[in-house]
Amino acid sequence: MKPLNRYAYLVLLAVVALLVGADYRWRLFERVDAQAGDVLTRATVHARAPSPDIVIVNIDQTSLEQLNDEAGSWPWPRAIHAELVSAIAAQQPKAIVFDLLFNEADTFRADSDALLRDTIAATPGVYMPTVLLGDGQGAKLADLPASLGLIRTPQAQPDARAPLLLPLVLAPASWHGGLINFDHDRDGIGRHYLLYATRDGWRIPAMPATLARDFGWPHPDRTRMRLNWTPRHATVSYADIYLDAGRETPQRPKNEFTGKIVLIGTAAPGLMDLRPTPLSKTWPGIEILATAIDNLEHGNWLRDAPRPWFAALAITIAALLAVGFQLGINSLWLGVSMAAISVIGAGAMWLAQGRLWFLPLAMPLVWGWVYYALAALVAYVKERARREATVRLFGRFLDPRVVGQLVAGGAIDSAPAAREVTVLFSDIRGFTSLSETRQPEEVVALLNRYFSRQVAVVFRHGGTLDKFIGDAIMAFWGAPVDDADHARHAVAAALDMGRELEAFRAELALDGIDFDIGIGVHTGRAVVGFIGADDRLDYTAIGDTVNLASRIEGQTKGVARVLVSQATRDACGDRYHFDDRGEHHVKGRAEGTRLYEPRLIEEKR
Structure with missing residues (x-):
């Protein structure tokens, strides 16, 4: 047998090892791990309960219809939001978090803007959102008010700028809050939540990070965290709260917001705040924010295991298969072994997620199957060549x-x-x-x-x-x-x-x-x-x-x-x-x- 044929499986192993190194260096096939995690998330999401401390006040389609006579078409006068804040604040919530932007003044209803500005200024524990744009120059970060909670690191540049959508309708002292940017992966699916954005040595906190800092919750010291998804959080209709003005009704208990984190946002399809996530292609943005806050409050976000370990695992699986093929073990048995490893890997991912770890095991398994398929093809070609040579050889005698x-x-x-x-x-x-x-x-x-x-x-x-x-x-x-x-x-x-x-x-x-x-x-x-x-x-x-x-x-x-x-x-x-x-x-x-x-x-x- 020629040396190349003799060491074909080892040469193939070296090629696969190089491809694995390239994959984990440049994350060429990261989507496979992500989509495997999506499948696992959908299969296990109902085993996790949403936090009872979080309530969403939803501007749903019913609210748009019921408030049409009083508030008109969307966007509503800001006085409507001011009255809602007053009704919720009367129940002494832990925090009121807006998922609505107030960056442009209403030139036709200045008095309405003023009412919201005064109400927010007089109400403690209200958090207002900001958004970091993808381009533009923006304001100098050093000139922004301290209420934004910007963090100046030792590397911060004094002339650094960032294109931020700020709540300019409100007084600067009321800008306390953080970013609510949708943080999607390269395939467009949102699996993480932004904790900090960085610009020239400045750290711009996101809304969940600000809440974690204010309430002393532990949070990862990184720019983003992997979300541990739950079913939808408790939700009440915006119109019900506004029209009842906080009065107790048979449908809602008294003091339903007391001690709660109240998120105000929209899941109405027409208001276009629906995002692609592992759970749905149209998951409400307010639910994504609620999940991030929920994760930080309970410290149960998903931790990412070091990817180099799994690159080594991929090479190890391929190496074991190479030994098996080199020893002449039947390809069918090696395939059964690979299937068993895959089942074990899927079980490990499921157990790890229950313990708040995200294991990127899909790609090592995929690389194992890639090696198996290539090696099985080589084995088939070698076996066919051997058989043809044997037929030619013995054809002289039989x-x-x-x-x-x-x-x-x-x-x-x-x-x-x-x-x-x-x-x-x-x-x-x-x-x-x-x-x-x-x-x-x-x-x-x-x-x-x-x-x-x-x-x-x-x-x-x-x-x-x-x-x-x-x-x-x-x-x-x-x-x-x-x-x-x-x-x-x-x-x-x-x-x-x-x-x-x-x-x-x-x-x-x-x-x-x-x-x-x-x-x-x-x-x-x-x-x-x-x-x-x-x-x-x-x-x-x-x-x-x-x-x-x-x-x-x-x-x-x-x-x-x-x-x-x-x-x-x-x-x-x-x-x-x-x-x-x-x-x-x-x-x-x-x-x-x-x-x-x-x-x-x-x-x-």
Whole structure:
């Protein structure tokens, strides 16, 4: 086997390892881990309960319809929001968090803006949102009010700017809050929430980070966190709160907002605050904010495991598969093992998420399957090449159709080994006379035709052609394929070769020429397999059994066309009738060898 073929699985492992390194360096296939996490999230989300401390006041479609007469079409006069804040604040909530922007003044209803400005200024615990735009110059961060909670790091540039949408309708002292930017991954799905944005050494906090700081909640010291999704939080309609002005009704308990974090936002489809998340392509933005706040309040956001560990895991899985393929383990069993590893990996992801860890196991598993598929393809190509080479090789000795079946079933054993076989030698009598009356080219053509017919007989009876020795043929039965009836098949072939000779002579009109064959058959143990030098191997049989078969063929002249040994006669049982042709002394043996002429039962005389 060539070195490249010998180490093909290791070379493939090196290629996959490089691809894994590129993947985890540039996050080329990060989406696979993300989408696997999405599937797991949807499957387990109902096992987690939303925080009872968070209530959403939703500007839903009902609110838009019920307040149409009083507030008109959207956007409503800011006085409406001012009255809602007063109604909620009367119940002493923990915080009132707006998910609505107030960055532009209402030039037609200045008094309405003033009412909201004064109400927010007089109400503690109100948080107002800001948004960081993707482009633009914006205001100098050093000039913004302290209420925004900007953090100046040692690397902060004094002239740094950021394009922020600020709540300019309100007094600067009321700008306390944070960013509510939708933080999506490269595939557009929101799986994280922004905690801080950075600009030239300045950190701009997001709304959840500001709440965590104010209430002393632990939070990750990073720019974003992976959300641990829950079902929807408790929600009441904006119109119900506004129209009831905080009065107790049968549908709502008294002081329903006391001690709660109240989020004011919209899930109405027409107001376009719906975002793609693992749970839905149209998940309300207010719910995303609620989930982030919920996670920080309870410290149950998902922690990201170090990705290099999983790059190493991907290479380890591929390496184990490489060892398996290199050892010749069946591809099916390796596939079953890979499936078991995948099931274990999925279970590990599920258990880890319950313990607040996000394990990016999907990509190691995908890379394992990639390696398995490529290695299985290499194994298939190598096996097919091996089979084709074996078919070509054994096609010299066996019927190619039989070889194809045997190779497909893996039944051929070519390693040299001692086996019980039956050996046949066939030699032409009178070939010299025939050669003297014809041209050499014609003689060769006749000999080739004769050999073709006789080899067809050998193959027809399941024999293995060993070699041509001048005008002689050597064949054997019982290898490379086990054959319990190898003696019977060899004798049948010998008799059939005689009949084939008669047909050949009749075809050539050789009745007047002494052209005959002698066939000797013997059964015994011989070493069979590929024997020879590294660059020249022949599949052959060697040993005393072969020698005796050749000697028996030499005794046929003047006795019988076919002679077999006592061992062959005994191995054939009662399939044939055997005429005893006496004891013969053959070269190399001190004792005589009893020989028999086989006949079909119906030919018995």
